[in-house]
Amino acid sequence: MNSLQKLQVFLNNHQIGKVVDFNLSTDKLLSFDFTSSNIELTPEILADTTLFSLWVDEKLAKNNAKYGIGGYNEHRTIYSRSTHFDTVEEPRRLHLGIDIWAPAETPIYNFYDAKVHSFHFNDNFGDYGATIILQYQLDDLILYALYGHLSLASLTGLQEGEFIPKGKQFASFGIPAENGYWPPHLHFQLMFDMEGFKGDYPGVCQFSKRNVYLSNCPDPALILQHTFTSALP
Template sequence: MTIATVDSASARFQSYIDRHANGQEPMEDAPRLRQWIIDHQADFAAIMDCDLKSCPKIVYDFSRNGDVVIGGTSDPARQTEIMWRQMADANAPVGIGRYREDRICYQSEQFKNDGEARSQHLGIDLFAPAGTPVYVPLDGVVHSFNDNNLHLDYGPTIILEHNPEPGVTFYTLYGHLSRESLDGLYVGQPVEKDHLLCTFGDFPINGDWIPHLHFQIIFDMLGKKGDYFGAAKPSEWDIWESICPNANLILQMPENVTANRSGQ
């Protein structure tokens, strides 16, 4: 990013803080964009082969350590084995990690800034085996992509830009992919609704996590490319919720896949 881009993004984010302090929606365009997505939910294609609107699922709670632990010093191979066994017993093709969840695995120094951890989840996680295909939910173009190959980062990541009608622009992020998912991509490449986009990655390529897709809606890229904030500081949640609304607006799962206001 150029200095001008960084300054512009910082100024916009400060404007969101100021609007929130004045009791306004932090991002002025957010209500209109959210409503557009709601009004066009029937137009979105499924992003997985299993029907997320009806298939059995296990909705996990990662706000505290339980039978399955993600991130931190956990062993992804062992945790994957436990999760797959639980999902098989429940006849569930997918496990779910919740939006707005304040996660214990994000409390390390890696996720802290000014002493506060970016611990509250901005996307929804879909857990399934490595190689699981992911499809484009709505026509768009490749905004950016990158292999964010630090431990507990996204690994290979793709961000799509959607411009379904004049005045409506938003982005979808796909993280923890296979490295092959980035082959042949280029910025501006058209992608068609319901076409194969990528596949789930395996550890350690995917950032060393249990195989899953981090799916996120973004209304303002804040100058970033190929990477984005996947979790927010709890003290800034209301601002980030405006920028990155609940991904279930697109996925449309009937289960409660959103943590409560406290993140638990």
Template sequence: MIPDQPDLYAALRQSGVAPQDLPQLLASAAPQVAQRLAPIDKGLLAAILRAGAGGPAIPQAAEIIAYLRRTPPTPLFHPDPASARLLALPTTGQHPDMPAFSDPAFDPWFAACHVDYGIGLYGENRTVYATPQFADTASPERRTIHLGIDVFAPAGTPVFAPYAGRVHVLAYNADPLDYGHTLILEHRAGDVPFFTLYGHLGGSLPRLLSSGATVRAGQHIADLGDWPENGGWAPHLHFQIITDMLEQTGGNFFGVGHASLWDIWQDISPDPNLILHLPDSAIPR
């Protein structure tokens, strides 16, 4: 029995329940607990139970990460950000004069930096997400930890596929400060599928790709979107690796996670620098 406490994620992790017993756990939960857990992604709940039992949250994550470490990708941009002029863009005060990414004043500020790309950080705790939009019924904690790497560049900059695969999802997420035009590709690490997500794209996306289409490594797959087609942000790419789509079937996969579940979210969406290969100077820890 799961106690009706404020943080049900912590209660699940501590419950000792096996992930295969999740349906029975939900069916036998007290009504108020069942009601709070009902809207939560069941794949995420199963991952929490696996971690609570001492196993990997996502069983295939280690195999996918090993594949990415040994398999060179095609660069996502030309020139390749790995060897270009970069500026790390942490949101925790290192650039006191930097406007918010959702402020149109960011564009002239960034242009004046005279770099090829700006880099928004993976694993960064971003206070912009501490709003009801990033809350859920299982916990009072907001999802504030960034699960992707942001690459800032001018609107219209082409994006290229890092690996061969197929189009898993094409979507337009229209809510303010959402992904805007969004693409998810499915790839293979041997027999194991994994996914890459591209958010904040331009309106050219539906003309470049169609659902289920085959994609080759290095193919032009998208362009960076401008305001407001990209969700209302300065032009950039939100790039994310996904080892398990959980129960998400649309194009609005979690782009931020809970700090208290960071070990689990790292299994679900490992560091995108496994593909981008950015230098340490661009990704301060």
């Protein structure tokens, strides 16, 4: 079996915990589209984190949604707001994780027993800001999960190799000054191979490298479906 098949088998045979709080009977998800088809997001809104945050908040309120969600394998125009995603040969625009949009300080929980692989404050405009990567041993499969755009307090006292039990709240959503200057949200991404990275891993890739990155970064919905069940779009 390849890594994806091993992951699917493990998830089919083990109970996985939540990543954020969600009550299926009362809470609602709103699917966000950050491709070029979303003409509401003007360059003026994207250039101003406050305006962008207001747009997110208004969308959630109007739809009575607790969270906005989406983004895996999405070719996004919103990354034009930051030179962090631009390269000489081809800009990075393909999103490799799922974003969960909600207010700052929203709690984040560990979905399965893990240890801290690494963490870092990636303090560039448009970057992850405070970031934690956890390492999971799922039978004979090693899986990594990147949690980006966290509060700086989430990094306080953390140590590499530290055990984080299933169900523990270990982080929270950060404010823009701590999360790379984005509206508050969680970037949740899975990786089979860290490729030597520590405290960081590309969350957005060049479209020409789509297949390479997607083979290493499976759909986080495999994990999040245990939080949101049938509410996932």
